Amino acid sequence: MPHIEVGGARLRFDDEGRRDGVPLVFLHGWTADRHRWDHQMAHFAPHRRVIRLDLRGHGESEGVPRSLDELADDVRVLLDRLDVDRFVPVGHSMGGMIAQKLALGHPERIERMVLVGSISRMTYSRGRGLLMAVSTLLPFRLFVSANIHRAFGPGHPREEVRAYVRASAATPREVVMRCYDAMRAFDVLERVGEIRTPTLLLHGYHDIQLPVAQMLRMAKGCPDAVVRIVDAGHELPVEDPAAVTAAVEWFLTAGAQRDGAGPVG
Numbered sequence: 001m002p003h004i005e006v007g008g009a010r011l012r013f014d015d016e017g018r019r020d021g022v023p024l025v026f027l028h029g030w031t032a033d034r035h036r037w038d039h040q041m042a043h044f045a046p047h048r049r050v051i052r053l054d055l056r057g058h059g060e061s062e063g064v065p066r067s068l069d070e071l072a073d074d075v076r077v078l079l080d081r082l083d084v085d086r087f088v089p090v091g092h093s094m095g096g097m098i099a100q101k102l103a104l105g106h107p108e109r110i111e112r113m114v115l116v117g118s119i120s121r122m123t124y125s126r127g128r129g130l131l132m133a134v135s136t137l138l139p140f141r142l143f144v145s146a147n148i149h150r151a152f153g154p155g156h157p158r159e160e161v162r163a164y165v166r167a168s169a170a171t172p173r174e175v176v177m178r179c180y181d182a183m184r185a186f187d188v189l190e191r192v193g194e195i196r197t198p199t200l201l202l203h204g205y206h207d208i209q210l211p212v213a214q215m216l217r218m219a220k221g222c223p224d225a226v227v228r229i230v231d232a233g234h235e236l237p238v239e240d241p242a243a244v245t246a247a248v249e250w251f252l253t254a255g256a257q258r259d260g261a262g263p264v265g
Helices: 034-044 068-081 094-105 126-135 140-151 158-169 173-185 189-194 212-221 241-252 254-258
Strands: 003-006 009-016 024-027 050-053 088-092 113-116 199-204 225-230
Touching (some): 009 034, 024 034, 034 050, 034 241, 068 094, 088 094, 094 113, 094 173, 140 158, 140 173, 199 212, 199 241
Parallel strands (some): 024 050, 024 088, 113 199, 199 225
Antiparallel strands (some): 009 050
């Protein structure tokens, strides 16, 4: 199993598919792991290079992240060691925030970008902010359970939701809380106009974790953004993986041709 050592942490990754063309780099969300992208890996690996990793402290990777900047730097170091220059980040939720960090910090390396259920600033009503603050006082498993249950849209099988709660609660507490605080503080909304690469904003209509309205605020400031809404909640890669794959495929082929470029191979 391939690993790299970065800043004292051992990070697990997969690098599959063809070695020519611009690779897709999949970035999972909070308390998740690289297997959120199993459907996309199976679809794209036969004809594209695809890379995914367990972010620091998640899945089979070690360490405790200090910030989203550190997580973004982990991705950059991995790609440097794999001799990858330009790439297409595909990030879900926190992974989308990391993708934005990469796009703003290293714009010359971003071919296109896909943000799945992600935003550029977390904004809360007074009541929601109070509720989130109180939730951090809950026992750890209840805190994780409350957040993961909210992430799924209505009607998703309860046993599957419970399985994801168990998997999320297995993430070390310090990792969970560090990343939670980092996401709450994340704010690049005033800078999204600097992102000049074509960007797909793919969002669940029933997302109450990061509501559609907040994504649309980002879309207004992002000059090259395309918006697609899916009938799902926040956990799009789990709730409707086929819709995510189809949207990414469209964006890399038909979308690229619409913009006057060839498919991203």
